[in-house]
Amino acid sequence: MDRIDRKLLKLLQEDASRTNADLAAEVGLSPSSCLRRIRRLKSVGVIDRVVALLDPAKAGRGMKAIVTVELERHGEQHMRRFLEVAAMEPVVVQAYSVSGSTDAVLMLRLMDMDEFDTLCERLFRDRTNVARYYTMFVIRTAKETTAIPL
Amino acid sequence: MDRIDRKLLKLLQEDASRTNADLAAEVGLSPSSCLRRIRRLKSVGVIDRVVALLDPAKAGRGMKAIVTVELERHGEQHMRRFLEVAAMEPVVVQAYSVSGSTDAVLMLRLMDMDEFDTLCERLFRDRTNVARYYTMFVIRTAKETTAIPL
DNA sequence: ACCCAGTCTGCAATTTTATTGCACAAATCC
């Protein structure tokens, strides 16, 4: 993990569609060496995978919400069960158990309020072990990156 | 935007490193047609970009935190300024202004507590217009996807 | 300082993949 590896990771986190020759030139390496480094980074798992990122609005999911959840009965078992159920929902794109007074945090990618309503119905209705939940709708996205700083 | 486009988007959101011929076979199209569809999806911006996703732990950023922020003085101008400053920080990977009693939410990718401490020092110290902030450290990640449901 | 083993590098040949032109089929619009 030297300077060149970090530079490659930085470049690939921004744009993984560039050609190997292109990347090689930018980091000052031959295409073959560059390729071998990238392959190594993949094989050791530093690079987990490469994916296409969609424009949420153009994909019809412009609405985003952050929901904090407080459970009725606490404990590892109950927490696990809730997160399992939440993770099943396609509109739940992130699901965490967290420290502090709230137990879990969910990130939602929604089409409209209707979708939010039906989701709440499913996840937070009676007999669902949710004591209370608090929804914050995203007004403006100032930053949203998948890149991990190196 | 028909059934095939959606299937392609779904596949590319999971793994954008597959070959075109491979994708074409899976959606039942010839490689050339498949390629043209993907190119169209990129040109209209539905596909925003393709990126490499790193393993946070292996990249040395296993710690994640969610911070809700309440500003001292509210209003568009102050909110914009705060988000601008927050977005500059590399460890801030998501920054939103939100509805509800809190004004902003930040997602942090951290190496350790020290990094958290110095960030708070910079973002939340006196004269920074932050009335109070509440930090939730992520204990367990049940789901974390970049894929937008279609 | 020297040598050795292990690792990394660049070059060039090879294989794989993406890309394009073209003729034809399907859907769409009057």
Added chain:
DNA sequence: GGATTTGTGCAATAAAATTGCAGACTGGGT
């Protein structure tokens, strides 16, 4: 129902990734 637009498959071409190999670099032991 005919014309126009849009989408499709095939085959040729261009571009890119991948591999073998010989040499350069690196670090540890003496």
